[in-house]
Amino acid sequence: MTSDKIPVIVITGFLGSGKTTLLNRLLADPIETAVIINEFGDIPVDPALLGRQELPLTTLAGGCLCCQIKGALAPTLRNLWMAWRQAPKPPFRRMLIETSGVASPEPILDTLLRDKWLSSRYNLAEIVTTLAIPSALAQLDRFAEAKAQVAWADTLLLTHADLADTAQRTALTARLDALAPATPRFENLAAYLNASKNPPALRRLPGPAGPPRHGFSSLSLQLSKPMSQPQLLSLLRELLTGWPSDLLRIKGVVRLTDEACPMVIQAAGRHLYPPTALAGKVADDVGGRLVFIASADPAPLAEHIQRLFGDSIDKNALRVHIDSQAP
Numbered sequence: 001m002t003s004d005k006i007p008v009i010v011i012t013g014f015l016g017s018g019k020t021t022l023l024n025r026l027l028a029d030p031i032e033t034a035v036i037i038n039e040f041g042d043i044p045v046d047p048a049l050l051g052r053q054e055l056p057l058t059t060l061a062g063g064c065l066c067c068q069i070k071g072a073l074a075p076t077l078r079n080l081w082m083a084w085r086q087a088p089k090p091p092f093r094r095m096l097i098e099t100s101g102v103a104s105p106e107p108i109l110d111t112l113l114r115d116k117w118l119s120s121r122y123n124l125a126e127i128v129t130t131l132a133i134p135s136a137l138a139q140l141d142r143f144a145e146a147k148a149q150v151a152w153a154d155t156l157l158l159t160h161a162d163l164a165d166t167a168q169r170t171a172l173t174a175r176l177d178a179l180a181p182a183t184p185r186f187e188n189l190a191a192y193l194n195a196s197k198n199p200p201a202l203r204r205l206p207g208p209a210g211p212p213r214h215g216f217s218s219l220s221l222q223l224s225k226p227m228s229q230p231q232l233l234s235l236l237r238e239l240l241t242g243w244p245s246d247l248l249r250i251k252g253v254v255r256l257t258d259e260a261c262p263m264v265i266q267a268a269g270r271h272l273y274p275p276t277a278l279a280g281k282v283a284d285d286v287g288g289r290l291v292f293i294a295s296a297d298p299a300p301l302a303e304h305i306q307r308l309f310g311d312s313i314d315k316n317a318l319r320v321h322i323d324s325q326a327p
């Protein structure tokens with residue numbers, strides 16, 4: 001059975017730290033790969049951002065793999081393995097799991113390592129944690145999940161070096177030296193991809209801790225009609241300014257009146273990225289969709305969003321998801 005085991009790479013890291021970017025880069029390798037993407041928001045966005053679409057892809061949305069939808073991981077892995085066994089030509093030789101940005105990885109390890117059926121068929125090869133240099137230190141100070149992602153990592157991948165200054169680099173290095181002194185660290189994606197890595201031989205089983213306690217919420221919406229780019233960006237900037245520490249992430253795929261292609265919207269760590277075209281793809285909803293992830297009670301944020309967007313929001317598709325284990 002050992003030679004049949006499918007290697008699993010878990011990609012974790014805080015909101016907006018570069019997990020999907022890494023996933024896309026790994027998918028550029030000519031290795032047949034199955035992908036499981038976990039999104040905290042109710043309306044998934046990441047699958048639309050994948051450069052490769054013709055792969056076994058499962059999206060588990062509306063919570064974290066470490067708590068609300070932990071139970072979904074084992075059956076998903078089982079079903080994929082059965083399909084793999086029954087296919088005339090195995091459709092994949094590697095499994096990549098992207099966790100949500102607010103997930104603690106240990107319950108995922110627990111599923112992969114303790115479930116006898118799964119652990120005899122899948123080999124947990126690596127947990128790679130992405131950390132955006134400009135925002136990682138504040139996230140490590142504030143969120144237990146960010147610390148857990150570092151603590152369980154086999155590899156730390158630093159990202160957003162181009163947006164970081166020397167002070168941010170030095171402070172993060174000192175923090176990681178204290179938190180995870182022995183964990184290999186890569187300064188950028190290219191260095192990570194170039195490194196020849198051996199999967200860790202020995203792996204500790206997580207302790208029997210209960211599900212993690214989060215305090216996150218998400219708000220997912222569909223736009224009922226396309227907006228103009230300046231109009232949308234101005235609304236998003238107003239939200240980022242109005243909620244400087246509670247609004248952790250915005251992402252989405254939207255239709256804009258002044259663009260022919262659907263456009264990808266990204267904001268993380270208060271930074272709003274310029275929208276990028278999702279060339280060759282057709283948005284499956286009229287105006288597109290946006291997901292907001294916050295660390296606070298989402299009601300005032302939802303009210304603010306509704307007020308700002310007015311009738312551009314499809315009210316029937318507005319979903320607020322509050323972490324049920326919030327303290």
Ligand SMILES: Nc1nc2c(ncn2[C@@H]2O[C@H](COP(=O)(O)OP(=O)(O)OP(=O)(O)O)[C@@H](O)[C@H]2O)c(=O)[nH]1
Pocket residue numbers: 013014015016017018019020021022046100101130159160161162163249251266268273
């Ligand atoms: N400038 C810069 N932008 C980056 C870098 N890595 C990723 N990004 C951008 O940062 C934004 C967030 O990246 P993602 O890969 O979607 O982050 P993520 O961790 O998957 O986000 P969530 O799934 O929402 O937690 C996107 O706009 C990326 O293009 C980097 O090294 N430098």
